[in-house]
Amino acid sequence: MHKKLFIPGPVDVKEDVLQKMATAMIGHRTKDASKLQRDISEKMMKLFYTENQVLLSTSSGSGLMEAAVRSCTNKRAAVFAVGAFGKRWYDMAIANNVPADLFEVEWGTPTLPEQVEEVLKTGKYDVVTVTHNETSTGIMNPVGEIGEVVKKYPEVIFCVDTVSSAAGAKIEVDKWGIDVCITSTQKALALPPGLAICTISQKAYEAAKKVENRGYYLDLVKLYDYIQKKDHQYPSTPSLSHMFALDYQLDKILAEGLDNRFKRHEEMANYVREWANKHFEVLPEEKYASNTLTNIKNTKDISVKELNERLAMRGYTISNGYGKLKDKTFRIAHMGETTLPEIKELLSNIEDILGL
Ligand SMILES: *Cc1c(COP(=O)(O)O)cnc(C)c1O
Secondary structure (H helix, E strand, O other): OOOEEOOOOOOOOOHHHHHHOOOOOOOOOOHHHHHHHHHHHHHHHHHOOOOOEEEEEOOOHHHHHHHHHHHHOOOOEEEEEOOHHHHHHHHHHHHOOOOEEEEEOOOOOOOOHHHHHHHHOOOOOOEEEEEOEEOOOOEEOOHHHHHHHHOOOOOOEEEEEOOOOEOOEOOOHHHHOOOEEEEEOOOOOOOOOOOEEEEEOHHHHHHHHOOOOOOOOOOHHHHHHHHHHOOOOOOOOOOHHHHHHHHHHHHHHHHHOHHHHHHHHHHHHHHHHHHHHHHOEEOOOHHHEOOOEEEEEOOOOOOHHHHHHHHHHOOEEOEEOOHHHOOOEEEEEOOOOOOHHHHHHHHHHHHHHHOO
């Protein structure tokens, strides 16, 4: 039996979208492939409220995170972490020999504009990385406000991880001044894992051109140049199957209406948070709580493993805490195509199992 996924990725994919993955193959150096990339770009630009170039990478989101920090850092990267995925960006920098410093706060608290200002004031950095939606803690950082600070430092490239929020929350790339905005398919976009997507500003491109060793497969300059000069194609063979499905899913997302989609996510988030605060406690402060997943403190000391086993028998699955929060919290995702009635159904099953 298929268990309905309430985990923060991969999420359930609609049957018609899944079917698009089975579209007959085309050559990756054909006009059709160019058109597919162009169509996806135009739709992604709407989703991200940007005029910047869209790039795809056949990798999971981590691929383009690694690409961004390696391709764009000439001087030193300031990596802000509010959980495991923020920290991953620092580990990537170090593994690639990219000079970087990690600015980590206690899990469950956000990155604040003041903190970023304090760090950028030193003049040591030309790249800032921030996680928009930290999936390990359920924090949604105030990226718009952070962007206002970064704008004061024109030499700094602003890289943002929106992997678990894009298509589930409004992200205004141009207004917020994001130079590289990264997401991937298996979270709020509701597609199978395997494709990463980013937007890249002209400024980030120019900075990257000055970086000597950008690697090969994940070189943002090479990807950008191919898109610009080779009629929207890729240096290596992309996952065309994902591209067929993404193009189709973006049509569905735009047909739902971006504001409707964001509102649906907000309504689900509000409902889960209210429920969580009634029976347990939400980890982050309300103001910074994510709209795509809720991280719930295990104040009743329940066995999340046992709860999940019993939920599985009823056809549902949720997530335990991430990393060091493993038994201390549990997470319920409300992203992608999930609806409020489905959330209500899940929560009433949890109440029933736990006798709440
Ligand atoms: C899922 C996720 C990623 C990417 O992880 P992959 O293992 O590469 O899919 C990055 N950042 C955040 C916040 C995520 O939730």
